[in-house]
Structure formats: C-alpha cells, structure tokens
Amino acid sequence: MNRHNWLDNDDELLAELAVAVQAADVPGRVIQAAKASYTWRTIDSDLESLALSPEYSGYDQSAVRGASPESRLLSFEHEDISLEIEISGSLVRGQLYPVRSGLVTVVTAAGPFGDARTDDMGCFVADWPESGPVRIRCQMGNSNFITDWIQA
Amino acid sequence: MLGDLRYEQYRLDDAVRELKAARSHARADLDKYLTALLVKLQESSVGAGPELPSDRARFDPCPRNNAWVVVEFFRIDCIRRPAGASVQETATRPVRIHPDARRETDAMAMVELRELLSAAGRGDQDAWDTIVERFMPLVWSITRRFNLPEKDQEDVSQTVWLRLAERIETIREPRALPGWISTTTRNEALAVLKSKRRTNSVDPYGSWMAQTPLAGDAVDENLLREERQQALRDGLAELEPRQREFLLLLVSDPPTPYDEIGRRLGMPTGSIGPTRARLLKKLRGTSALRTFLDVRSDEIERGGESR
Numbered sequence: 272m273n274r275h276n277w278l279d280n281d282d283e284l285l286a287e288l289a290v291a292v293q294a295a296d297v298p299g300r301v302i303q304a305a306k307a308s309y310t311w312r313t314i315d316s317d318l319e320s321l322a323l324s325p326e327y328s329g330y331d332q333s334a335v336r337g338a339s340p341e342s343r344l345l346s347f348e349h350e351d352i353s354l355e356i357e358i359s360g361s362l363v364r365g366q367l368y369p370v371r372s373g374l375v376t377v378v379t380a381a382g383p384f385g386d387a388r389t390d391d392m393g394c395f396v397a398d399w400p401e402s403g404p405v406r407i408r409c410q411m412g413n414s415n416f417i418t419d420w421i422q423a
Numbered sequence: 424m425l426g427d428l429r430y431e432q433y434r435l436d437d438a439v440r441e442l443k444a445a446r447s448h449a450r451a452d453l454d455k456y457l458t459a460l461l462v463k464l465q466e467s468s469v470g471a472g473p474e475l476p477s478d479r480a481r482f483d484p485c486p487r488n489n490a491w492v493v494v495e496f497f498r499i500d501c502i503r504r505p506a507g508a509s510v511q512e513t514a515t516r517p518v519r520i521h522p523d524a525r526r527e528t529d530a531m532a533m534v535e536l537r538e539l540l541s542a543a544g545r546g547d548q549d550a551w552d553t554i555v556e557r558f559m560p561l562v563w564s565i566t567r568r569f570n571l572p573e574k575d576q577e578d579v580s581q582t583v584w585l586r587l588a589e590r591i592e593t594i595r596e597p598r599a600l601p602g603w604i605s606t607t608t609r610n611e612a613l614a615v616l617k618s619k620r621r622t623n624s625v626d627p628y629g630s631w632m633a634q635t636p637l638a639g640d641a642v643d644e645n646l647l648r649e650e651r652q653q654a655l656r657d658g659l660a661e662l663e664p665r666q667r668e669f670l671l672l673l674v675s676d677p678p679t680p681y682d683e684i685g686r687r688l689g690m691p692t693g694s695i696g697p698t699r700a701r702l703l704k705k706l707r708g709t710s711a712l713r714t715f716l717d718v719r720s721d722e723i724e725r726g727g728e729s730r
Contacts (some may be wrong), residue, residue: 277651278716281703287673288706290653291652294564301577302559308584309543309551312591320589342619345627380581404582420585422578422614 304380311380312411313417318408321347321418343419347407347418354409354418363399365407366392379423380404399423483494483640544592550590551591561601561649563609569612579611601649623687666702673699673706 276300277283313320324346342359356365363377370393375395384405385398398422399405409416535556542550562583566576586607594600659667668686672679687691706712 278707278712281700284669284703285652285674285699287651288655288670290672291655292659294567294652295560295656297559297563298573301563302555302578303579305554305559305562305579305584306548308588309548309583311585312546312588372625380585394438403578404585417467419581419587422582422611423616 272333272347272355284386293302307382317413317415319339319352319416321349321352321407321409321416323419323421324348324353335365343392345421349416352416354407354416358399361401363407364394364396366394368393368410371411371414373409375409378406378408437660536600538592540597540600544598547665553590554591558559558601558604560652561604564613564649564652565605566607571615575615579608579615588725600718654711654715655706658706661709661711662702662705666705669698670702670706681716 276365289423307341334397342357344355344357346356347354351366351369354365356363365375367375367389370391372389372391372393374386374388374420375397377384379400380403385402387395387397389411390396402423404420405423406418406420408418536554539550539554543554559580563576563578566579569576571579583604587604594603659670662670665688669684672684672687679687679690682696684690684695690698
C-alpha cells in the first residue's frame with residue numbers, strides 16, 4: 272500500500288488539492304438552503320414523529336408487494352401508529368392505522384403544498400410535488416404527527 | 424443484519440461507552456469487541472435476528488441510521504489504523520509531531536462540536552450555520568460522486584439538512600455526526616438514483632449502480648478521503664494569501680495557463696515551475712498536513728506492533 276504517493280509526488284498532490292478545493296466549492300444557494308433548513312425544526316412537543324420504516328430506507332421498492340413501476344409505497348411508523356402512502360405522479364394516496372379522522376397536509380420546504388381530510392377508512396388523496404424534500408403532517412384531534420423528510 | 428436491531432437510546436449510549444473503552448485496543452481486538460457488542464445488541468433486540476456473518480461483511484452500512492451510528496463511531500475511531508498497513512511503510516516516515524498533539528486537537532475539535540450541537544439543539548441559528556459550513560463539503564462531495572444532476576444534488580443536500588435539523592438535539596456524540604451525515608447523504612442519493620431507474624426504461628445508471636461503494640472498506644475509504652481533503656484545505660488556509668492564490672490558480676478548473684498566472688501574480692513565467700515545487704513543499708510542511716500524516720504513521724506503527 273502506497274498511501275503516501277499522493278503526497279510525495281508533486282503532480283498527485285496538486286491533483287488531490289484540486290479535488291479537495293472543488294469538493295468545498297458548494298454553490299451559495301445550497302448553503303443558504305441548508306442554513307434555512309433550521310427554521311423548519313419541529314419544536315412543537317405535541318407533534319409525534321413518524322419515522323420512515325427501516326425496510327423502506329433508501330426507498331427500495333423491489334420487495335414491496337403491489338408496487339407498480341410508476342408508483343412508490345412508503346411506510347412511516349411511531350409506536351403503534353403507522354402511515355402508509357403510495358406516491359404516483361402528482362398524487363399521494365395514504366392510509367393511517369389505526370383509522371383516524373383529521374387533516375393531512377403535504378408540506379415542502381416552501382410551506383404547505385396540499386391537504387386533504389381522511390375518510391372513514393382513514394384514507395386520503397392529496398397533491399404531491401414533483402421533486403424536492405417533502406413530509407406529511409397529520410392533525411388528528413388531540414394527536415398530531417409529522418413524518419421524516421423524504422424526497423418527493 | 425444491523426437493520427434488525429431495535430434501536431433505543433440507552434443501547435446506543437451503552438455502545439458508545441463500550442467503544443470508547445475499546446479505543447486503546449488493537450484492530451483485531453476491536454473487531455472482536457465489536458462483534459461481541461453486536462451480538463449483545465442483537466440479543467437485546469425484539470425477536471430473533473439473523474445470524475451474524477463471520478467476515479467483515481458485518482461492517483456493511485445499515486440503511487437504518489441509528490444502528491449505523493454505533494458502527495460509524497467505531498469506524499471513525501479505527502479509520503486511521505488501516506488494515507494491511509505495514510511497519511516498513513512507517514519506517515520511511517518518522518514521526519515528527521507527538522501524536523498526543525493531534526489527539527489534543529482532535530479532542531478540542533470534538534469539544535467544540537459538542538458545544539455546537541448542544542447550542543443548535545437549544546435553537547441557536549448561528550451554531551447551526553457553523554455546523555452547515557463545516558459539514559457541507561462532506562455532503563456535497565458525496566452527492567458529486569453519484570453523478571447526479573445539480574438539481575437532484577441540491578434536493579439530496581436539503582433533505583439531509585432538514586432531517587438533521589429535526590434530530591440535532593438527539594445527537595449527543597459528536598463523533599457520530601460525520602457518519603450520520605455521510606450515511607444519510609448516501610441513502611438519499613441512492614433513493615434519487617432508484618427513482619430515476621423507475622421512470623427511465625433505459626437505465627443510464629445500471630453500470631454505475633453495480634459499483635456503488637457500499638462495502639465497509641469503501642466507506643472507510645470515503646471517510647478517509649474526506650479527512651484528507653479537509654487536511655489539504657486546512658493546509659492551504661495556513662499559507663500566505665499570495666501563496667494560496669498561486670496554488671488555487673494552479674488547481675483551477677479549467678487550469679490557468681502559466682503565463683496567465685505570471686501576469687496575475689506579477690512573476691516571470693520561468694519562475695512558476697520552481698515556485699510550484701517550493702509551495703507544494705511548504706504545503707506538505709503545514710501543521711494540518713503534518714498532523715494528519717503523523718497520526719496516520721503513528722497509528723500504522725502501533726497497528727503493526729500489535730500484530
């Protein structure tokens with residue numbers, strides 16, 4: 272192993288330096304967006320977090336039953352509550368278990384994107400953005416939930 | 424395998440404590456230690472998990488970040504102790520700075536980061552901004568390696584930061600932060616690639632996906648590279664402004680021609696070659712690079728002795 276080749280040779284050191292400098296060359300708007308992310312922090316202690324269920328990490332759909340090539344199924348959970356959603360194109364269909372009635376809001380980094388009330392089966396259909404970070408807020412009477420941020 | 428572990432805060436705390444205690448152990452001992460730890464974690468998890476593989480595959484990244492940070496903590500700690508590094512290699516590079524010096528700097532950096540994390544957890548926007556500035560190069564360099572269009576890179580980056588903002592107060596161990604960030608960034612970048620695959624009948628990422636760096640060694644390599652790049656940037660920052668400008672012109676993309684460099688810095692073109700050699704030598708001698716290398720040499724040496 273010649274782990275120090277990159278350092279001992281002038282050309283290689285310069286090449287490493289180029290990579291290091293370019294890696295740090297992040298567009299200003301990306302840094303601004305990252306700093307602004309902080310204002311989105313959930314500080315409402317009444318809001319429970321629904322975490323992306325581990326088997327869906329990386330949003331891998333290969334093992335999900337009924338997943339069509341055009342849609343994605345995702346699942347979020349917190350203790351005994353789960354939210355399953357199916358995203359297809361500009362719509363998201365979802366269901367909350369156990370069944371609850373209330374207001375579901377799709378939220379992007381720019382603010383609320385669309386909302387819908389759940390029906391008597393706990394199901395809803397709402398508008399879904401084309402891209403970017405997004406999460407779902409569920410206001411269900413006394414209990415309120417919010418999912419992890421995911422990419423639309 | 425790790426995905427089956429049921430994560431709870433007290434288990435993470437226990438794991439971190441154990442790994443801290445294990446820091447003084449040699450690499451082989453650390454491997455045993457981690458295996459024992461994983462078995463323990465698994466036994467305490469809900470339901471029976473699959474068997475632990477006996478090879479290094481057990482260090483494969485876990486899609487579930489919270490179990491991952493345990494392993495990441497371990498990995499960051501032993502990353503400067505690469506497997507296969509020989510004693511001979513060390514012999515050619517004598518230690519010039521006592522490794523304790525680096526450990527002290529390291530410890531100070533960790534104290535500082537711990538304070539930033541805790542301030543950001545309390546709602547301090549300035550602390551958050553500092554964390555963003557410090558770790559954004561890490562996020563960005565990972566997204567760049569996935570060859571995503573810039574818009575997707577931006578979405579990945581913002582998703583990572585939004586998620587971190589949500590859980591900043593739960594990260595108590597500053598050493599776990601770079602690991603959490605790089606794993607989350609990689610997972611989100613992979614999610615984008617998968618969604619591209621879904622919508623494109625022809626898969627432009629197919630060949631690339633086959634070589635996605637997900638093995639433990641590759642992750643070690645990634646983190647090592649980030650550390651090296653940070654050392655280079657720190658070293659550059661130590662140079663005089665004019666010297667820094669000279670090197671930045673040399674590494675600009677596209678490269679600046681020598682006569683242009685000469686014109687901008689008011690120096691004869693003929694002296695650029697020798698100046699380049701002199702400044703690279705100076706860069707090697709900066710405390711950032713010397714510390715980076717000396718710690719590595721020292722740890723390679725200690726790793727070798729323990730065999």
